[in-house]
Amino acid sequence: MSLTDQLVQFVASGVTQGSIYALIALGFVTIYNVTGIVNFSQGEFAVIGGFVAITVAHKISLFRGNAQVALEWPLPVAILIGVAAAVVVGSLLYRLGIQPARQASTLSQIVVTIGASIALRGMILLAWGTDPYRLTPFTSGAPLRLLGAVITRQSLWVIALTGLAVIALYLFFQYTLTGKALRASSANPNAARLMGINTNRMGLVAFALSAGLGAVGGIVIAPITFMTYDRGLMLALKGFVAMITGGLTNPFGAVLGGLLLGVVESLAAGLLSPGYRDAFTFIVLFLVLLIRLGRMRRRGATAAMAGL
Amino acid sequence: MSTKRFAPFTLLAALALVLAACAPAATPEPTQVPAPTQAPAATEAPAPEPTAAGPEQGDPYLLGAFFSSTGPVSSLGVPEANTATMVVDQINAAGGVLGPDGKLHLLELKMYDDQSDATIAVEVVKKLIEEDQVPVIVGGTGSPQSIGVIETVTTAGTPFISVASSSKIVNKDDGSQNTWVFKTPQQNLPVAQVQLDWLTAHGFTKVASLGVNNAFGGDSMAALRTVTAEAGIEIVYEGTFEPGTTDFSAQLTSIAGTDAEALVVHATPGEGAPLTVQFRDLGLQIPIIHNHGIGNRAFIDTAGEAAEGVLFPIGKLLVAEQLPDSDPQKATLLQYSADYNAAYGSAPSTFGGHAWDGLMMVKAAFEAVGTDSAAIRDYLETNVTNFVGISGIFNISAADHTGIGKESLVLVEITGGNWVYVPPSDYAGVP
Numbered sequence: 001m002s003l004t005d006q007l008v009q010f011v012a013s014g015v016t017q018g019s020i021y022a023l024i025a026l027g028f029v030t031i032y033n034v035t036g037i038v039n040f041s042q043g044e045f046a047v048i049g050g051f052v053a054i055t056v057a058h059k060i061s062l063f064r065g066n067a068q069v070a071l072e073w074p075l076p077v078a079i080l081i082g083v084a085a086a087v088v089v090g091s092l093l094y095r096l097g098i099q100p101a102r103q104a105s106t107l108s109q110i111v112v113t114i115g116a117s118i119a120l121r122g123m124i125l126l127a128w129g130t131d132p133y134r135l136t137p138f139t140s141g142a143p144l145r146l147l148g149a150v151i152t153r154q155s156l157w158v159i160a161l162t163g164l165a166v167i168a169l170y171l172f173f174q175y176t177l178t179g180k181a182l183r184a185s186s187a188n189p190n191a192a193r194l195m196g197i198n199t200n201r202m203g204l205v206a207f208a209l210s211a212g213l214g215a216v217g218g219i220v221i222a223p224i225t226f227m228t229y230d231r232g233l234m235l236a237l238k239g240f241v242a243m244i245t246g247g248l249t250n251p252f253g254a255v256l257g258g259l260l261l262g263v264v265e266s267l268a269a270g271l272l273s274p275g276y277r278d279a280f281t282f283i284v285l286f287l288v289l290l291i292r293l294g295r296m297r298r299r300g301a302t303a304a305m306a307g308l
Numbered sequence: 309m310s311t312k313r314f315a316p317f318t319l320l321a322a323l324a325l326v327l328a329a330c331a332p333a334a335t336p337e338p339t340q341v342p343a344p345t346q347a348p349a350a351t352e353a354p355a356p357e358p359t360a361a362g363p364e365q366g367d368p369y370l371l372g373a374f375f376s377s378t379g380p381v382s383s384l385g386v387p388e389a390n391t392a393t394m395v396v397d398q399i400n401a402a403g404g405v406l407g408p409d410g411k412l413h414l415l416e417l418k419m420y421d422d423q424s425d426a427t428i429a430v431e432v433v434k435k436l437i438e439e440d441q442v443p444v445i446v447g448g449t450g451s452p453q454s455i456g457v458i459e460t461v462t463t464a465g466t467p468f469i470s471v472a473s474s475s476k477i478v479n480k481d482d483g484s485q486n487t488w489v490f491k492t493p494q495q496n497l498p499v500a501q502v503q504l505d506w507l508t509a510h511g512f513t514k515v516a517s518l519g520v521n522n523a524f525g526g527d528s529m530a531a532l533r534t535v536t537a538e539a540g541i542e543i544v545y546e547g548t549f550e551p552g553t554t555d556f557s558a559q560l561t562s563i564a565g566t567d568a569e570a571l572v573v574h575a576t577p578g579e580g581a582p583l584t585v586q587f588r589d590l591g592l593q594i595p596i597i598h599n600h601g602i603g604n605r606a607f608i609d610t611a612g613e614a615a616e617g618v619l620f621p622i623g624k625l626l627v628a629e630q631l632p633d634s635d636p637q638k639a640t641l642l643q644y645s646a647d648y649n650a651a652y653g654s655a656p657s658t659f660g661g662h663a664w665d666g667l668m669m670v671k672a673a674f675e676a677v678g679t680d681s682a683a684i685r686d687y688l689e690t691n692v693t694n695f696v697g698i699s700g701i702f703n704i705s706a707a708d709h710t711g712i713g714k715e716s717l718v719l720v721e722i723t724g725g726n727w728v729y730v731p732p733s734d735y736a737g738v739p
Contacts (some may be wrong), residue, residue: 012556225554269558
């Protein structure tokens with residue numbers, strides 16, 4: 001493999017990995033826009049979605065071998081059940097964790113989501129243990145070649161599904177009544193309530209929606225990088241960085257941020273040292289925050305917040 | 309709308325950094341009871357039949373053990389603890405140990421769970437030494453737990469047989485051996501020697517080496533460096549990845565850019581399985597050889613088809629039935645397999661074998677010198693020669709507290725979802 005081929009390969013791998021960050025970041029943005037909080041359980045949604053899909057699609061044993069599951073249902077069904085499970089968990093998290101704390105400060109609610117993520121991770125560990133699990137690739141077949149790079153069929157699924165999710169989300173927010181109500185609740189919660197929009201319900205919808213997005217990410221990546229119980233934290237942090245890079249409230253920015261992060265990581269790991277992969281994520285975060293703060297100083301706070 | 313609203317995010321970003329810094333190390337088991345609990349020991353083992361002519365019954369001999377029955381390395385610790393219980397039951401059912409005083413002594417196993425935690429390991433070892441006053445200890449499932457208790461057993465003067473693999477358990481920095489510590493698993497050096505034999509059989513001169521960035525991977529990579537340097541084989545790429553990594557595209561792409569003729573991997577199934585899958589997906593045509601870290605079912609189960617053709621050196625237990633009858637360990641291996649299967653209904657793992665070796669050495673020491681700690685230590689150092697165990701044939705000496713080498717290992721190929729023994733004469737033919 002020549003250096004150019006390698007570069008293409010690094011970018012291709014980066015885009016695949018970045019697509020997952022983008023899906024997680026989209027979930028972050030959706031919840032932030034509607035409720036004003038950053039949901040750090042976002043990564044656990046991906047893990048739950050991935051594990052439930054794997055459990056339904058394969059023969060595996062749970063709870064340290066105390067329970068055997070051999071459903072082996074077809075993959076599309078497994079994927080739907082995986083997404084549904086994450087949606088249920090997301091809704092429960094909102095109902096049981098966030099809604100009762102509605103009067104508390106935003107920061108307190110964010111801490112609730114951090115607590116929830118630790119609790120969820122513990123439950124996942126109890127059920128699935130520490131072993132990695134793999135989901136069968138969506139389509140079998142030899143990897144494809146593009147400009148000297150090797151692209152697995154699953155990578156194409158990852159990229160295609162991310163693109164589809166972005167478009168679907170855009171259409172949902174722009175053209176459906178629920179989508180418009182969600183935007184209204186985020187723009188001005190009081191006015192939205194006066195118009196008869198149930199903002200509590202909108203929070204629930206936002207949590208369910210982003211749990212679903214996270215689960216899609218977790219399921220679609222599981223055939224490539226496997227799923228382990230502790231993936232959630234890193235996924236959430238990467239998604240969070242992508243969200244901030246993309247401008248906090250902008251779904252398209254979040255997607256671009258995710259892809260950028262994936263490519264930067266892949267290039268850094270490949271060209272410099274694999275050990276610095278994660279370090280570069282946080283260098284990106286650091287730079288973005290520095291630039292934002294600088295801009296805020298120059299323009300005054302209001303303009304800077306508009307920029308965010 | 310001012311700096312105030314921005315502040316939480318700066319705070320969160322800082323929090324994110326802190327969390328990220330903690331992430332790789334933080335794999336606690338959140339659900340466990342903090343206090344170590346005593347496993348049901350074999351105290352109610354049937355008493356030996358009193359025969360008029362038989363030896364007299366003496367006081368029971370105490371035997372200390374601690375394994376990681378719960379926590380991240382419990383997949384290793386559970387078969388070890390099972391083996392300890394089984395071996396003690398077997399010995400007691402046969403009447404006990406015939407001590408040097410001519411009396412039969414039942415064994416009383418004092419066994420604790422260190423919960424895969426090096427700190428708890430030190431606590432339970434102190435308990436074993438101070439409260440239970442055991443003369444000898446077997447255990448320490450993971451290298452961190454074993455290394456953690458070296459100081460405690462050395463201060464107390466209690467011999468300790470470790471079942472973990474790191475060379476740092478027995479080797480001091482100056483190359484001499486820790487006086488009170490022995491271990492039964494192979495060192496990483498003989499593993500690298502088997503890998504080297506296979507590389508030379510193919511006439512390869514350039515290899516890539518990729519390993520997990522922890523004590524296990526580092527030790528194994530260093531061993532490969534040592535043996536290849538002596539044989540004139542060049543390591544054209546050497547890379548690492550953090551424990552828990554699941555995306556290896558960067559490293560594998562770099563390897564594809566070199567002229568390496570084979571890839572040597574130093575990992576456990578957690579990273580080894582996704583690495584192997586991505587290696588195949590990238591379409592790399594060179595053969596891949598792992599080390600003994602992937603020697604359990606989890607690797608084949610998770611890597612699936614990608615595991616086909618993977619080679620790795622490991623102790624003989626996995627392929628005991630396929631060994632030639634001339635192998636001196638074959639009978640012992642088959643006996644242990646059959647016993648373990650009868651007791652627990654599943655095949656034993658290499659790790660349980662490490663515990664078996666340690667316990668049988670202790671039994672031999674009890675028979676020869678009784679329960680004096682210093683005498684047991686001296687016995688282990690000088691009298692364990694040609695000891696046929698599960699992990700190998702042991703020849704422990706003052707200069708080598710492990711006592712097994714390359715001949716205790718076999719090369720195994722994964723074929724059709726199973727481990728297949730590769731005789732040394734066939735190295736050039738695989739994969």
